[in-house]
Amino acid sequence: MALHMNLKEYEEKKKTLRLSCECGWEGNASEAYGELHEAVLDFECPKCNNMLLIVNLIVDPEKYFNWKKKKK
Template structure:
């Protein structure tokens, strides 16, 4: 069964080692990644078994993490705010 990471900004999920029943071991950086609207799936590169599901952050979560000083969130928020300035009607995204 795949591990769910409900908080994108939680520490360590990218580097935490996972083991697949097929024998492969590694972290998300070595897995096959598939991007979806609300989540990103990470699968074993050897057999394709789904090992990790990471929920994409809402804009509110990005803002909160940025306010807490999380560097990646600060960068993401700057990108979102720049997009909103250039495309005010089309850059709302998930604002929840």
């Protein structure tokens, strides 16, 4: 199961954060496959593509959802 973090947590830990996968791969987030989406940043194992980390990029949910409503 993937680890979940908010953006602040990730920023504080990203230099020392080690990810590991069931397949045996270990490394830091910069060595994993990262993909940026509208509200999250996710990292997959470069060996087997298992999801390892999901970072919630929404700092203020109220502002985000108000922005989404206006965007429609």
